[in-house]
Amino acid sequence: MTVRELAQSAKKASSKLAITSAKTRNDALLSMADALLAATPAILSANAADVQKAKERGVKTSYIDRLTLDHKRVEGMANGMKKVALLHDPIGKSDSVIVHPNGIRIEKRRVPLGVIGIIYEARPNVTADAIALCIKSGNACVLRGGSEALLSNSTITDVLNDAAVKNGIPDGAIQLLRDTDRATAAEMMKLNGLIDVLIPRGGAGLIQSVVQQATIPVIETGSGVCHVYIDETADLDMAADIIENAKCSRPSVCNAAETLLVHQSVAKDCLPQIAQRLTARGVELRCDARAKALMPGSIDATEEDWSTEYNDLILSVKVVDSFDEAITHIDTYGTHHSDAIVTRDINNAERFLNEVNSAAVYVNASTRFTDGEEFGFGAEIGISTQKIHARGPMGLDELTTVKYTIRGSGQIR
Amino acid sequence: MTVRELAQSAKKASSKLAITSAKTRNDALLSMADALLAATPAILSANAADVQKAKERGVKTSYIDRLTLDHKRVEGMANGMKKVALLHDPIGKSDSVIVHPNGIRIEKRRVPLGVIGIIYEARPNVTADAIALCIKSGNACVLRGGSEALLSNSTITDVLNDAAVKNGIPDGAIQLLRDTDRATAAEMMKLNGLIDVLIPRGGAGLIQSVVQQATIPVIETGSGVCHVYIDETADLDMAADIIENAKCSRPSVCNAAETLLVHQSVAKDCLPQIAQRLTARGVELRCDARAKALMPGSIDATEEDWSTEYNDLILSVKVVDSFDEAITHIDTYGTHHSDAIVTRDINNAERFLNEVNSAAVYVNASTRFTDGEEFGFGAEIGISTQKIHARGPMGLDELTTVKYTIRGSGQIR
Numbered sequence: 001m002t003v004r005e006l007a008q009s010a011k012k013a014s015s016k017l018a019i020t021s022a023k024t025r026n027d028a029l030l031s032m033a034d035a036l037l038a039a040t041p042a043i044l045s046a047n048a049a050d051v052q053k054a055k056e057r058g059v060k061t062s063y064i065d066r067l068t069l070d071h072k073r074v075e076g077m078a079n080g081m082k083k084v085a086l087l088h089d090p091i092g093k094s095d096s097v098i099v100h101p102n103g104i105r106i107e108k109r110r111v112p113l114g115v116i117g118i119i120y121e122a123r124p125n126v127t128a129d130a131i132a133l134c135i136k137s138g139n140a141c142v143l144r145g146g147s148e149a150l151l152s153n154s155t156i157t158d159v160l161n162d163a164a165v166k167n168g169i170p171d172g173a174i175q176l177l178r179d180t181d182r183a184t185a186a187e188m189m190k191l192n193g194l195i196d197v198l199i200p201r202g203g204a205g206l207i208q209s210v211v212q213q214a215t216i217p218v219i220e221t222g223s224g225v226c227h228v229y230i231d232e233t234a235d236l237d238m239a240a241d242i243i244e245n246a247k248c249s250r251p252s253v254c255n256a257a258e259t260l261l262v263h264q265s266v267a268k269d270c271l272p273q274i275a276q277r278l279t280a281r282g283v284e285l286r287c288d289a290r291a292k293a294l295m296p297g298s299i300d301a302t303e304e305d306w307s308t309e310y311n312d313l314i315l316s317v318k319v320v321d322s323f324d325e326a327i328t329h330i331d332t333y334g335t336h337h338s339d340a341i342v343t344r345d346i347n348n349a350e351r352f353l354n355e356v357n358s359a360a361v362y363v364n365a366s367t368r369f370t371d372g373e374e375f376g377f378g379a380e381i382g383i384s385t386q387k388i389h390a391r392g393p394m395g396l397d398e399l400t401t402v403k404y405t406i407r408g409s410g411q412i413r
Numbered sequence: 414m415t416v417r418e419l420a421q422s423a424k425k426a427s428s429k430l431a432i433t434s435a436k437t438r439n440d441a442l443l444s445m446a447d448a449l450l451a452a453t454p455a456i457l458s459a460n461a462a463d464v465q466k467a468k469e470r471g472v473k474t475s476y477i478d479r480l481t482l483d484h485k486r487v488e489g490m491a492n493g494m495k496k497v498a499l500l501h502d503p504i505g506k507s508d509s510v511i512v513h514p515n516g517i518r519i520e521k522r523r524v525p526l527g528v529i530g531i532i533y534e535a536r537p538n539v540t541a542d543a544i545a546l547c548i549k550s551g552n553a554c555v556l557r558g559g560s561e562a563l564l565s566n567s568t569i570t571d572v573l574n575d576a577a578v579k580n581g582i583p584d585g586a587i588q589l590l591r592d593t594d595r596a597t598a599a600e601m602m603k604l605n606g607l608i609d610v611l612i613p614r615g616g617a618g619l620i621q622s623v624v625q626q627a628t629i630p631v632i633e634t635g636s637g638v639c640h641v642y643i644d645e646t647a648d649l650d651m652a653a654d655i656i657e658n659a660k661c662s663r664p665s666v667c668n669a670a671e672t673l674l675v676h677q678s679v680a681k682d683c684l685p686q687i688a689q690r691l692t693a694r695g696v697e698l699r700c701d702a703r704a705k706a707l708m709p710g711s712i713d714a715t716e717e718d719w720s721t722e723y724n725d726l727i728l729s730v731k732v733v734d735s736f737d738e739a740i741t742h743i744d745t746y747g748t749h750h751s752d753a754i755v756t757r758d759i760n761n762a763e764r765f766l767n768e769v770n771s772a773a774v775y776v777n778a779s780t781r782f783t784d785g786e787e788f789g790f791g792a793e794i795g796i797s798t799q800k801i802h803a804r805g806p807m808g809l810d811e812l813t814t815v816k817y818t819i820r821g822s823g824q825i826r
Contacts, residue, residue: 015744019767098789104778106788113800114770192624196800211605215625217801238823245825331428353818354432357527365517365821374826375519375817376511387526387609387814388630388802401800404788405766408778410651412658413787 003184006175007142007194010115013172014140018112020168022089025135028167029085032135033078035163036128036156040074046155047124054148066122067149077128077156084132087378090396091138104408110400112138114196117188119144119210121202124152130201131160131174133381137399140173142195144188147180154178189214196401197389201382204309219389219398221382224254224337225309226367229261229326229352231343236270238364239342240277243315245366246340248281252311254383255338255360255370259306260317261326262291267319271295283313290319306333323348327355334358337385338367359385359392416597419588420555420607423528426585427553431525433581435502438548441580442498445548446491448576449541449569453487456572459564460537467561479535480562490541490569497545500791503809504551517821523813525551527609530601532557532623534615537565543614544573544587546794550812553586555608557601560593567591602627609814610802614795617722632802632811634795637667637750638722639780642674642739642765644756649683651777652755653690656728658779659753661694665724667796668751668773668783672719673730674739675704680732684708696726703732719746736761740768747771750798751780772798772805 001009036043047069054067095108116139120126127145134141145153157176165171177184189198189210198218200210211218228246230239246257262271267290275285275295285291285298286305292298295317305316306329320326330339340362341352349363360370370393372380377395384390390398414422449456460482467480508521529552533539540558547554558566570589578584590597602611602623611631613623620635641659643652659670675684680703688698688708698704698711699718705711708730718729719742733739743752753775754765762776773783783806785793790808797803803811 015768015770018770100782100787100789104782106782111770212628217630217799219801235823241823241825249826349820353820355428357428357431357524358816360817360819362819363821365819365824366826368826369513369517369519369819369824370817374513376513386630388632391814392817401804403771404773404783404805406773406775406778406782407762407766408776410648410654411778411782412654413662413779413781 003177003179003188004191004194006177007115007188007191009172010140010142010175011194013170014112014114016170017140017173018114018138020138022091024168025138026085028164028169029081029132029135031167032132032160032163033081033085035159036074036081037078039155039159040071043074043152043155043159044069044071046151050149050151059148063122067124069124069152073125077125080129081132084136084379087136087396090400095402102411104406104411107405108402109405110397111403113399113401115140115142115194116399117142117144117195117198117216119185119188119198119200119202119206121146121206122149124149124156126201127153127156127176128160130381131157133379133396133399135164135169135173137396139399140175142175142177142188144177144180144185150178150180186213189216192216199382219382219384219394220386221384222254223309223335223385224256224383225259225307225333225335226255226257226337227259227261227330227334227339228257228367229330229339229341230263230266230270231323231341231345231348232263232265233344233348234266234342235344236266239270240274242340242342242364242366243274244277244281246368247278247283247315248313249368251313254309255367256311257367258308258310258316259333260315261320261329262317263323263326264290264319264321267291268294271317278315281313283315286314286316288318291317309335323351327352330356330358335385337383338362338370340365340367359383416590416592416601417604417607419590420528420601420604422585423553423555423588424607426583427525427527429583430553430586431527431551433551435504437581438551439498441577441582442494442545442548444580445545445573445576446494446498448572449487449491449494452568452572453484456487456565456568457482457484459568463562463564472561476535480537480565482537482565486538490538493542494545497549497792500549500809503813508815515824517819517824520818521815522818523810524816526812526814528553528555528607529812530555530557530608530611530629532598532601532611532613532615532619534559534619535562537562537569539614540566540569540589541573543794544570546792546809546812548577548582548586550809552812553588555588555590555601557590557593557598563591563593599626602629605629612795632795632797632807633799634797635667636722636748636798637669637796638672638720638746638748639668639670639750640672640674640743640747640752641670641780642743642752642754643676643679643683644736644754644758644761645676645678646757646761647679647755648757649679652683653687655753655755655777655779656687657690657694659781660691660696660728661726662781664726667722668780669724670780671721671723671729672746673728674742675730675732676736676739677703677732677734680704681707684730691728694726696728698728698730700730701732704730722748736764740765743769743771748798750796751775751783753778753780772796
């Protein structure tokens with residue numbers, strides 16, 4: 001099938017899927033999880049072939065790590081699907097009912113988006129995760145994973161699709177693009193009328209390529225240049241705890257801090273201690289002149305550092321003259337993902353919450369909480385860094401749209 | 414200023430505008446409306462020059478109608494702005510507060526989108542309308558109107574901007590692109606990072622051009638191939654009232670009906686009467702063979718008719734064998750804007766509401782109610798026919814996004 005045919009098939013199935021009951025979708029997900037577990041040998045064997053080919057091509061070790069599955073990871077995928085099955089159903093609930101003076105009742109009802117296109121890179125577990133979230137939310141999906149994971153993704157999709165269809169999910173609702181040519185992906189991004197929204201999941205390069213090429217609406221996810229700002233009145237022990245956590249607890253993720261800003265009046269009281277703690281955790285410090293003088297072992301930051309998402313044990317550090325300079329710095333160099341202030345001053349706390357224009361703004365807590373699970377959504381399809389449709393962590397509700405249903409008795413206008 | 418400079422200026426102003434109080438924005442809107450009225454002579458004189466030039470270029474009469482302003486239209490624009498000032502403020506309200514087990518409070522708060530780009534055609538009143546809705550919702554705007562209306566749009570923008578700045582709206586928040594070259598519009602559509610969303614307002618050609626060219630997120634509005642389906646059990650008098658209203662009350666708008674579908678079992682009981690009523694209103698009827706035999710004076714419909722938005726006193730009519738055929742027809746040829754069933758059968762009513770996948774689905778009421786005013790929003794920026802961010806009529810809430818504000822006391826993950 002061509003990519004257009006895949007999408008047409010998904011669209012056709014989506015109308016039927018949209019009117020399945022939550023029970024049908026949940027039961028199917030539980031059976032799909034069992035089928036995945038039962039197919040572990042086939043999945044691991046397909047994955048071993050993918051890994052072998054990738055190694056022959058000499059890709060980076062970190063890439064091989066993301067690509068590689070084992071028993072535990074397959075179990076993790078199955079458990080993830082079961083967990084999604086148990087979440088609250090996002091479909092059918094009513095956002096509001098307006099009664100027009102003429103008596104018609106206008107109800108705003110949550111319905112599936114329709115067909116979701118997901119474009120991702122090496123991790124084969126995204127395949128199971130994306131299928132689970134789409135089926136749960138009544139959406140058909142067209143998946144396009146990285147070419148290196150094709151055998152793994154194909155096996156996972158086949159197993160899940162079989163179990164889905166046997167359990168009442170319309171055939172066609174789960175589609176994987178097996179032609180991983182770039183031209184086919186480009187064609188997929190322009191299937192307006194067949195795919196309702198594209199969600200790219202991966203690095204900045206992938207996401208920008210989708211944003212630039214797609215004519216279908218895109219939800220941009222991911223890139224995070226997050227800041228922690230230590231204000232004049234901060235509890236400096238708390239500040240040290242927060243920056244260590246925000247930088248070191250998982251440096252590869254988008255909600256990790258990349259830049260520390262410190263008010264000049266407390267720099268000498270906290271930067272030496274922070275340098276010691278972070279250096280002990282293996283963090284490289286890239287500093288402006290004033291910070292460098294207070295942080296032993298640090299090196300000079302370049303202009304580029306202030307807008308770099310390291311995704312690594314590297315932190316840029318700058319001493320600012322004022323609260324306002326901190327806000328301006330965040331606005332200028334940040335990606336408006338997650339930014340935190342550590343302060344005891346209520347005015348600065350409120351100003352930070354109001355004036356820093358990021359998806360998540362924190363007072364006295366680590367930026368690492370920007371996450372669907374931590375926000376109580378039970379699942380996460382990604383973290384939107386754009387402003388339309390969804391902003392911040394996206395859960396099941398963000399995979400829905402609305403429809404207005406209007407009940408009358410002959411009203412005309 | 415280049416379009417990039419205009420957008421940079423808007424973006425800079427948007428941060429300040431986002432934290433103005435509702436009172437500041439509302440008071441400014443009232444003063445802006447007064448300034449508009451006071452500037453009526455200048456606006457009408459600029460408009461007369463635009464109209465003169467357009468006439469010399471020999472554009473269509475309907476186009477001249479849309480372009481032309483008079484005292485009453487300027488008054489209408491001013492009154493529209495005052496009305497917007499009095500609406501409920503969409504900014505700052507809390508959608509939800511989640512308390513994490515560790516005690517951090519995660520609040521989802523409504524904030525402005527930032528900078529909204531609006532691309533439109535001949536109507537100069539869109540200028541005042543768009544500025545009012547953007548300022549009300551705390552958004553800066555970059556407007557790009559049709560070249561034929563440039564003098565009118567420039568005068569209106571200058572008057573409103575002057576009054577806005579004098580009343581506490583940050584300078585730069587209201588921008589009009591005065592270079593109406595196509596290349597400049599194309600550049601505007603790719604200003605990611607400066608303009609947050611584009612809303613095209615106009616005909617299908619304009620909208621598709623924006624969807625195809627833009628790399629900024631777009632909210633697609635407008636095109637409506639709307640259906641009325643007369644079911645087997647319909648009250649046929651009600652059905653005739655509804656189709657007459659849906660077709661004739663304002664044929665140029667997107668929520669007007671373009672196609673009538675009739676169940677075969679009631680076709681002979683209602684189509685002759687409907688033909689008589691519609692013909693008396695000047696409607697041209699384009700029918701399939703069975704409908705044609707029952708509708709005197711009608712002509713043959715072509716395949717193209719079923720997917721045509723006439724925006725005119727023309728209606729396509731088809732007799733269907735079943736409820737299911739009606740749903741399939743709507744799904745195949747419609748634009749999923751607004752569709753209605755006339756029925757006494759509760760099962761078919763519910764099935765229609767559930768299975769017809771349109772922004773607005775009606776039981777026993779005219780499609781003409783799909784409108785921000787009718788839905789109680791108080792204002793309308795357009796009717797979204799896409800699924801992400803907004804679907805159906807968009808009011809002030811649809812000009813906002815969310816931000817998560819998180820208050821902690823040192824929590825780390």
